[in-house]
Amino acid sequence: MSRSGSTASPIFWIVCVVLLALGFVRGGWLLLHEPLIGLANNFDMIRVQGCIDAYPLRDASIPPGQNSWQAPLPRYTFRNDYAPGCFLTSEALFAFAALPPMRWQAVRSPDGGFSLRWIGAVKFTSLAVLAAWFAWIQLLGRQRILAASGHALVVALVLFDPGVTVYLNTFYAEFAAVFFTYAAVTSIAMARGQEKPSVWLCALIALATLLACLSKIQHMLVGAVMLGALLASARFGGLRVQTPLILAVALSAVGGLTIQSLHMQADRSTSIRHANLTNTVLMAVLPNSDDPARTAATLGLPAECGAHAGKSWYVAGVQQNHPCPELLELSRSKFLKLALLEPMVVVRTYLGAIERARPWLHDIWGLVAGGERLRLPGKFLTLNDAIQCLSLPAFAAFLLLPGALCGVAWCTAWRRRVDPGVAFVLVFTALFPPIALGVVVFGDGYAGTTQQFHLGMTVLLVFWTVIIFWLVAACGKALAKHLRNRGAAAEPDAQSDAASDMFRRSAETA
Secondary structure, three states: OOOOOOOOOHHHHHHHHHHHHHHHHHHHHHHHOOOOEOOOEOOOOHHHHHHHOEEEOOOOOOOOOOOEOOOOOOEEEEOOOOOOOOOOOOOHHHHHHHHHHHHHHHHHOOOOEEEOHHHHHHHHHHHHHHHHHHHHHHHHOOOOHHHHHHHHHHHHHHHOOHHHHOOOOOOOOHHHHHHHHHHHHHHHHHHHOOOOOOHHHHHHHHHHHHHHHOOOHHHOOHHHHHHHHHHHHHHOOOOOOOHHHHHHHHHHHHHHHHHHHHHHHOHHHHHHHHHHHHHHHHHHHHHHOOOHHHHHHHOOOOHHHHHHOOOOOOOOOOOOOOOOHHHHHOOOOHHHHHHHHOHHHHHHHHHHHHHHOOOOOOOOOOOEOOOOOOOOOOOOOOOHHHHHHOOHHHHHHHHHHHHHHHHHHHHOHHHHHOOHHHHHHHHHHHHHHHHHHHHHHHHHOOOOHHHHOHHHHHHHHHHHHHHHHHHHHHHHHHHHHHHHHHHHHHHHHHHHHHHHHHHHHHHHHO
16 A cells, blocks of 8 residues: 555545445344344343343343343343443443434334434444545545555455444444544554644544543453554654654553453442453363363462362352352462463463464354244355364464464564554454453453454454555556566667667668
């Protein structure tokens, strides 16, 4: 992708519009599908539902907070007899935005309920408007046509893939994680292409980065990875990283990390902290040790805890009578000690996470209302099908190879050929997925790896989409240059042949 991209053919404008429209149609089709499509509630949605007191409309004998993992429920109602509390997550912003139309419908409905599609419509509209704004005003408006084309391809193939839009008609925080990370990364990429980014753009970057960090506890480091990618990408393209941009990302990264750390230490997060520690140590780390008792001792736990390797927070009796109560106060800094003393345990634990991270679309809970664990209808094409076809070694390469590719480019002359904005996108999307998977496995163990790694998988697909598009564009430019050079070389020969022919005819006439 060239840095200017200023005089491209109108065909690029058409391609951008078509790709954006394709993405919007894909998302709108799933949003409005009948019956409703969305990820069934495994109980995590209660953390956002509690912010607006909205719960499924069903038989009065069913508790408001009970999960419905077999299928999503299409209608909800407001009630004030249940108070689980409002969890700290930026996903709640979409729930608050959808609150007026949901209340309007609830008042006018005979059953006092409202459709879950309202929040889906708010999320879809937010993503579509943001994508159109990035494409038109910031990319096409600045004549960065190739960048706009690559962006439109990402929107069509990844952001509006069912792997993301299945979270529209839900209260899950995965959508907020994707939305605000997309907003932050794209804004930073645009700022990297400017000599002096505006104050408003830096403010947008700071806000989006903070909200990305606040989407889920598992994403508290997303701002730190953005900052690292921003500094690393300064080596590409020869354009220095602007100080206001660094400050905007750094302040939001520190703020997000601090807020989430305090959030995890709050009393209301105690059960979540205990569940995560139990699943990490008993479910993931100890089963990957040749000597669980020794590994437990390395972590500062009684050796007897090793006898409970393989258990999880959800095994009957664990929550009521924990088999290793010392584990509940374990400091996560102990995992650094484990990495030094027993590195193969850490490696095997991470490899186990790679094996469990492959599905992008959840393959346990139902996706279609009115059924029993129904899968996505076949008419909805998704990149998840391609991911599922990969063998474990191929998927491991799919996950880890981007970092190696960026490392090679960073150390070689290739770095001079990459636009600084594109370089930031590639470095971030290469670094974040493997880091995110490490945070997931040593933060939650193997419980819900598919869902917890959702943002990592989305970012990974963005990397491969961008790199393939960039390579195709680079090859196209090289081919066009080659053809132009051949044409320029052939032109003098044609003129010489014409002059010789004219001289011959003049001689014959004489």
